[in-house]
Amino acid sequence: MGWLVMTFVLLCAAIVQSLLPSFICLGQSRPPLLLAVVLYYALRREDDITLVAGLQAGFFQDILDKGPLGYSALIFCIIGWTAGRFRRVVVVESLITQVFFGFIAGGVVVLGGYLMLRGTEFTGCRPSWVLVKMFGVSILSMICTPVVFLMISKLDRLLGNIEVKEEDILDDFEYGS
Amino acid sequence: MRHRARITGLVFLAIVILLNLPLSVSMRLKAGAHDNVAPFQNMVSFIMNKWRANMQVLIDARGVVAERKKMQEEVADLKHKVKAMESLELDNDALRKQLEFKKRQEMKMILCEVIMRGDMSGWWQTVTLNRGTDDGVFSDMAVVTVDGLIGRTTAVSRHTAEVLLVTDPNCKVACRLARAGVFGIVSGQGIRASGVDRSLEMFYGPQPFYMDYISKGQDVYEGDDVVTSGLGGVYPKGLLIGKVARIEEHSSRLYYVADVLPVANIASLKYAFVVQKVE
Numbered sequence: 001m002g003w004l005v006m007t008f009v010l011l012c013a014a015i016v017q018s019l020l021p022s023f024i025c026l027g028q029s030r031p032p033l034l035l036a037v038v039l040y041y042a043l044r045r046e047d048d049i050t051l052v053a054g055l056q057a058g059f060f061q062d063i064l065d066k067g068p069l070g071y072s073a074l075i076f077c078i079i080g081w082t083a084g085r086f087r088r089v090v091v092v093e094s095l096i097t098q099v100f101f102g103f104i105a106g107g108v109v110v111l112g113g114y115l116m117l118r119g120t121e122f123t124g125c126r127p128s129w130v131l132v133k134m135f136g137v138s139i140l141s142m143i144c145t146p147v148v149f150l151m152i153s154k155l156d157r158l159l160g161n162i163e164v165k166e167e168d169i170l171d172d173f174e175y176g177s
Numbered sequence: 178m179r180h181r182a183r184i185t186g187l188v189f190l191a192i193v194i195l196l197n198l199p200l201s202v203s204m205r206l207k208a209g210a211h212d213n214v215a216p217f218q219n220m221v222s223f224i225m226n227k228w229r230a231n232m233q234v235l236i237d238a239r240g241v242v243a244e245r246k247k248m249q250e251e252v253a254d255l256k257h258k259v260k261a262m263e264s265l266e267l268d269n270d271a272l273r274k275q276l277e278f279k280k281r282q283e284m285k286m287i288l289c290e291v292i293m294r295g296d297m298s299g300w301w302q303t304v305t306l307n308r309g310t311d312d313g314v315f316s317d318m319a320v321v322t323v324d325g326l327i328g329r330t331t332a333v334s335r336h337t338a339e340v341l342l343v344t345d346p347n348c349k350v351a352c353r354l355a356r357a358g359v360f361g362i363v364s365g366q367g368i369r370a371s372g373v374d375r376s377l378e379m380f381y382g383p384q385p386f387y388m389d390y391i392s393k394g395q396d397v398y399e400g401d402d403v404v405t406s407g408l409g410g411v412y413p414k415g416l417l418i419g420k421v422a423r424i425e426e427h428s429s430r431l432y433y434v435a436d437v438l439p440v441a442n443i444a445s446l447k448y449a450f451v452v453q454k455v456e
Contacts, residue, residue, distance in 0.1 A: 018214055018297055019221045028299040048184040055188050059195065063210040065297040066332065066339065069203045070195030072298070077188060113298060125300075125346060133299065 002161050006041065006053055009152055013037050014060035026136025027110075027129060034061050035109055035141055036148035038076050039101050042083035043092045044153075044162070054080040067113075068120060075112040079105050095146055102145030106138035208334035211305070215336045218292040219307055226447070284413055286321075286450035287314060289338070294446075302345040302365065304328075304446055309336045317411045319452040325417035325440040326350070326405060327449060338451065343386065343418065344443055352388065352418055353406040354397055360406055361391045363418055363437060385422055391433040397424055403437050413452055 013033040022030045034057040041053040058073025065072070083101055090097045110133050156162045198206075237244065289306035296303050308314045310333055318330045320340045328342040341348045344365040352363045363386045391397060401421045407414025419437040427434050 015214060015217055018293065019217060022295040022299050028295055028302070030295070030297065030299060046181065048181040048188075051185055051188040055191055058192075061297050062195070063207055064214060066301045066303060066341075067296075067298060068196075069198055069206070070192055073192050073195055077192065113300065117300060 002049070003052075005155065005159060005161060006049070007056060009155070010034065010037055010053065010056045010060060013057070013148070014064060017061075018064050023136060023140070026139060027133025029110075029133055029136040029140055031140045031144045032106060032109065032137055033144060033148060034058075034072075035076065035079070035105055036102060036145040037152065038080045039083055039098075039105055039145055040149050040152050042080040043087055043090070043097075043101065047081060047084050050080040050084050051077050054078075067117060071113060071116045072109075075109055075116070078112070079108055098146040098149050099142050102141040102143075103138045105145075106141030107134045109141075110134040110137045204332060207332055211332070211334040211337045211339070212309075215292070215307065215334075218305065218337075222290065222292040222307075285453040287312060287453060289314070289320075289449050289451055291446045291449060292337070296339075301347065302342040303331075304340050304342065304449070306330075306338045306340060306449060306451070307336070308451065309334050309338055311335050313453060314338045314451050319405070319412045319416060320449050321416055321452060322441045322446065322449055324442065325419065326412065327441045327443055327446065329411055330451060340449070342443055343439065350412055350418060351406045351408040352403050354391070354395075354421070355402040355404045357395045357397055357401065359391050359395045359397060360408070361388045361403075361435075363388045363403060386419055386437040386439060388421070388435040388437050389427075389432075391424070391435060393426075393432055397421065397433060397435070399423065416452075 013036075017030055017033045020030050020033075022028050038050070038054050038057045042050045045053075054077035055073050058070070058076040061072040061076075062069045083105065086101075092098075110130065114130050114133075153162065287308055289308040291304045292307045293305035294303075295301075304327075306314070306320070314330060314333055316330050316333050319326060320328050320330060326343060328340045328345075328348060330338045331341045332339040342365065343350060343363070346365050348365050350363045351360070353360050366385070366387050386403075388403060399421050403418045403421060405412040405414060405416040405418060417440055419439045422436045422438045424433055424435040426432075
């Protein structure tokens with residue numbers, strides 16, 4: 001069930017990301033929803049699930065992109081695996097954690113993508129533009145990561161993929177009453 | 178633990194396979210994916226266009242009467258012009274017949290709607306059109322607007338076509354200065370800091386094209402039209418690209434280089450034509 005939900009979420013994220021407008025002033029970048037989903041699984045699940053999420057997310061991104069296949073998959077897997085190292089030392093529910101990981105991962109995706117594309121026929125762009133793009137994706141990632149975390153965790157709770165803690169139920173009860 | 182190690186191994190194997198897939202297979206996969214996403218893109222594009230049109234109607238509601246009167250005057254004026262042009266056309270045909278001139282090339286245009294701007298990662302400057310191989314669009318076809326050239330088709334699926342814009346540094350066009358007849362290569366320069374002060378690189382805008390390899394010893398002036406030369410086989414001859422904004426000698430002193438201002442408004446594309454070359 002968890003795998004199916006993950007694939008569904010990634011598919012939805014890919015479609016929505018492809019439909020969102022890109023921001024010229026932020027280096028022609030779109031809100032990186034797929035990256036946010038990978039971060040969610042990296043910080044909430046074990047490494048094997050994270051890697052599968054990274055592979056799927058990268059595949060969806062590459063297949064809808066002009067670039068070669070496999071580049072984003074590799075970068076997403078590396079980011080997911082690295083973020084997973086901090087799983088047990090951070091408070092995943094904290095907004096600051098999500099914003100911080102979103103910001104860093106956004107920059108790393110752009111830098112990794114640029115370094116990999118330099119080896120292809122991509123004649124590229126100026127380093128200053130890459131810096132603006134890094135900043136832009138980081139900002140967008142910082143904004144959309146908490147939103148994506150919130151939505152997937154709600155979906156996971158609804159479908160019973162994550163255990164609901166007793167205090168959460170009590171909180172809900174108190175709010176409800 | 179063993180299970181996890183196996184999944185990790187499989188993931189890395191999948192990445193290696195993806196990285197080494199033959200180009201034809203990856204193109205086919207991408208074409209399939211674009212076809213599947215196209216209905217969503219069409220839907221969003223349709224909604225956005227309707228929204229814009231409705232908003233425009235609300236904004237322009239006050240000026241509708243004055244606008245109508247102005248348009249009636251324009252229609253009358255254009256009718257006169259059309260009449261005048263019809264007679265000119267007849268004269269032209271007669272002259273052509275006299276000179277036994279035949280059109281060597283005809284261009285057939287396919288009207289397309291822009292359904293998506295930019296690619297997923299934003300490294301390339303592209304737009305996606307809502308026409309594909311089913312409508313006679315194939316890769317390496319020139320794409321124009323009523324103003325001039327905007328790019329060429331690259332990846333084409335059954336229902337969509339991806340266009341690499343001329344503003345992209347990866348797009349190079351063989352061109353010619355219409356007046357002087359001098360050849361050169363135009364390439365996009367992406368986006369850059371607008372304005373004079375290059376230190377303010379937060380404010381980015383489209384950059385003029387860069388025309389390279391203009392042979393020396395020719396009279397080239399600012400404002401000269403830059404058109405496609407037809408060399409290379411992708412772009413038909415004579416499509417307007419832009420106008421020379423600035424010309425200077427290259428640092429090697431072997432040829433001139435020029436900044437070319439695009440004539441097509443690439444920032445707000447809604448419709449475009451794919452040029453089918455008919456021999």
